[in-house]
Amino acid sequence: MLDETYQRHQAWMAQAIALAAEAGAVGEVPVGAIVVDEQDQLIARAANFRERGHDPTAHAEIMALRLAGQSRRNWNLTGCTLYVTLEPCPMCAGAIALSRVSLLVYGADDLKAGAVRSVLNIPDGPASNHRLAVLNGILETQCREQLQTWFAKRRRSQ
16 A cells, blocks of 8 residues: 555656656746645646746745645645645745645755755744645655756856
């Protein structure tokens, strides 16, 4: 059972990685996010859209949560799982807690701005009114290398 669950998490994370690659190809920081419902059905997918949307809040997680809420016709995403390639920042961690997502699965830790486990712990903090389960490290190497490669290319081209 554990292997089946882990494989399912890997499959969804692989889709988030593909979304991140698409974003990176058009100049966005390569981060992708997927939301699945209680029946393990895809209800939202998004990638970073800050540059193209001229929107500082258009992180992959925020975009995916918005689409998931619209899909369910409800802001409350209890029972849903959010997959994201990079540990959420403070803004996204707050939005995830407010959305009442049941499980957050992320790939790579963000040692500079991670707000779930690495730098801050917003979901478990005293200001959070919702506790969510967190699983990190799913396809971590691929997620981390995707970001490192993208940033290295960006630095070389500047």
